[in-house]
Amino acid sequence: MTAQSLDAVIIGAGVAGLYQLHQLREQGFTVRAYDAATDVGGTWYWNRYPGAKFDSEAYIYQYLFSEDLYKNWSWSHRFPEQPEIEQWFHYVADALDLRKDIQFETTITAAVFNDDTGRWTVSTSTGETIDAQYVVACTGMLSAPMSNLFAGQDDFRGDIFHTARWPRGELDLSGKRVGVIGNGATGIQVIQTIADTVDHLKVFIRTPQYVLPMKNPSYGPDEVDGYKERFEELRQTLPHTFTGFEYDFTSAWGDLTPAERRARLEADYDNGSLKLWLASFAEIFSDEQVSEEVSEFVRDKMRARLNDPELEDLLIPSAYGFGTHRVPLETDYLEVYHRPNVEAVRVSDNPIGRIVPEGILLEDGTVHELDVIIMATGFDAGTGALTRIDIRGRDNRSLKDDWSRDIRTTMGLMVHGYPNLFTTGAPLAPSAALCNMTTCLQQQTEWITGAILHLRENGKAVMEPTQQGQDDWVDHHDDLADANLISKTNSWYTGSNVPGKPRRVLSYVGGVGAYRERTQEAAAAGYKGFDLR
Template sequence: MTTSAPENTREPAATSEVDAVVLGAGVAGLYQLHQLREQGLRVRAFDAAGDVGGTWWWNRYPGARFDSEGYIYQYLFDESLYKDWSWSQKFPGQPEIERWMHYVTDRLGLREDIQFNTRITVANYDEDRGRWLVHTDQGDIVDTQFFISCAGMLSAPLKNIRGTDDFRGELVFSSSYPAEGLELAGKRVGVVGIGATGIQIIQSIAGEAGHLTVFARTPQYTLPMKNPTYSEEDQQAYKARFEELRETIPHTFTGFEYDFEHAWADCTPEQREAILEEIYQDGSLKLWLAGFGEMFFSEEVSEVISEFVRGKMRERLRHDPHLVDTLVPTDYGFGTHRVPLENGYLEVYHRDDVDLVNVRNNPIAQITATGIELEDGTHHELDVIILATGFDAGTGALTRIDIRGRDGRSLADEWGRDIRTTMGLAKYGYPNLLTTAVPLAPSAALCNMTTCLQQQTEWITNAVKDLRAEGKTTIEPTAEGEDAWVEHHEEVASATIVPRTTSWYLGSNVPGKPRRLLSYIGGVGTYRQKCDEEAAAGYPAFTRR
């Protein structure tokens, strides 16, 4: 069943015509724009932000930084582009990351084809002409052959707490934190949310605020970050590994430089403990992404590793019953949710000027004029409220646009019933709509984003090139091709314990969202191989005309 556009509606005339519209000017959008221009296509990119960077433009909150090593969170298609930039730390912060994005943009000369402060609001497919009409909030109506989404996996913030407009103090969402910062000294500050973003904010502003109150619902497994400053010698050392990294990273399970090295069954309990301790001390995501892969399949293995991490957390929380109960997970396994890296986060809660409020069983009822009120009527007086309440992951960026495919079908309506794509690269019923960082492809969960986004944009670029070389104009998944990919995705996901959890990985944080593991969990290298095989076989899961 599809939802048709209203009858007797005539599209206004286009204001410009291009070969491709790219939605977004972040990591994926910049590279996609560059590749399509290299083909000689007329391309226009649009971004609601004021400049390039995508998530690294919007997320300017205190403490925002990589949790992928900087030297792997990079483009690998150009050796000089890689080597002419030097990171100052292993896990650089947002200001440095934003400067890197500007460096890439200017080095490739991309600015002239990007329109900022412009939000795409409507995209209608004209079946008679085989082209899209893309509307913006600035009055643009662009006639384009290809509409390519590089909007990002985590770019549609959730704003679902009642009363945000009633607060008389300062209230900000983490995803739109002012670049100039907030004045917190001497003020009563409340932070809502203890996911990866909330953790970075909390550990950064504790001590700056007059008093900090943290409202915590879902506890998170955390790993301590070790973030050394790089000398020139360190920078030259990682740059010397360019060829190795380019050959290795795209084929690992998670798109990081490291991969699972140990087999649980081959180790004694003592050896397992030693391995866990060694990779825990690495101060990276290695315990999650290069420890024992069996933890994603075996409840028994998961529990042992989860208890190892819980024990580390309990020690740092000094076994305080309230802190342990609120902050240490017990009802899901380590690694089945997003694992944040942190630096002194747990120790924050030992400060006298920090309060931790458990809202798991006493949720926030509303924001009032003067603070936050819980369901039992308890009221916390605040001067500043920072909301780190998450995103409508995977689908949200596109369902907030009125996208209409063949026969007026609505993407928002279809994904509201069932979240389906073909390899996360396209959607049946929407010819020439090509996508990155949408459901059923590796992205955000268990994936170094630049690795995955480079691969997805390269596949799209080659698909467009092949289409044009054959004198064809449209590419669209077949219904059978989409069914086959969804079935494969579900088969892979159901073999793991990850779908048994409740998290944004499955859209559980968005009321009414269809439940499905949003990211492909079969491995970055495996996904790349399947995409390559699809192209090499002549795109059998697609109709090309």
């Protein structure tokens, strides 16, 4: 079969992939996107579990490059649910006429760089071979599910699902004995949604989570008009805040009196969003005393709702600070555990041993009999989607092997040794940990488009980070990360949820606005830190 020749292959048709396809196509490049799904949406295609919804406000989880594209879609709620989000992706794909250049139900299995030609040979699950000058990986920060974790999963007599591979169509859980493994942001959405449907629900809890109550009003015409009128304000603001949200840190802890601090915490908590985490006091990430005071504020809020010493001990964190894990938004999640059909099972000191035909076997020999097991067990974040592809760079070096030793990138946009491979949502850039994803992915894809245009305009064919440029970025990233309490906490933020994964804070913690400035400065300096040839 003759290889198809393209200027660029895009891997993924989610937020980054759709916008990257649009940009490169508008600049006259021959480009095609590939996705394993049957339609667009990326994360929001796969994550269709009960209760899946935004926890970024809908009006900021949008593209800001086109006012018409923004204003011709109206959201029904502040935090809409997955079906509506998926419809928005369909709207974008149709409005920009993107589907004709997307190949669905196709997995990229390998990408090999040819040192002689300076081009990539890309292989697909459908048996195709593509010759491309550039590969742009829009594979997602949280898209490689940790689904094969326990011995005996294939022996289970009931149904077992990972939340990120939920079956399409309705799944009737009524009258079933259901177990949920995992109580992070996804697990919480599932638990609070199905508790009143199932016959009996068992939640297997290893690590308790700080939670914040979500306020999710519906939007009528006045609310929709109100946020649409803010388009220019949001377009100017979001790329420059610390996390790409509309709100930002504005007060230093030490500049306020105790009463003023309390008032600020109460106001941010009552906002019903992630504001308490992402815009109260930046010191929660660096000052252990401030972290403890804010953590205790949240614990008090949780205690008041639980009002049960045993549940408080199981569900309220004490071993790490508020905000150093991903903070979930929830709706009556804590109250679920007061229901007679819900049982919380502690597995921190009595872990899951294996899955047996009847259900879940704990190490002490206890068997929990179940009809359905829901695995809300997270992802191999940042690296997993790329290391599951056989990517070979210069001299046949393997990205999987390189990252199994040390996770290194240049600004999360490229990797030394892998010329003309561009990445979005990758390690050492702002990503799902501390960023509104659309804000960050728009900026990263725009930078990639600018770099490819620069090569074309200057008669260059190959771009690669220098070793020194990458080392400098990694050192800068680590200096910031080491001073941040996130680095002291075990979570997927540091890769500690994946056995054998090298420990490193996966996301850039210097702020979205600061990251944007640094990447733009490198581009303005003729792509300082990169070799162009």
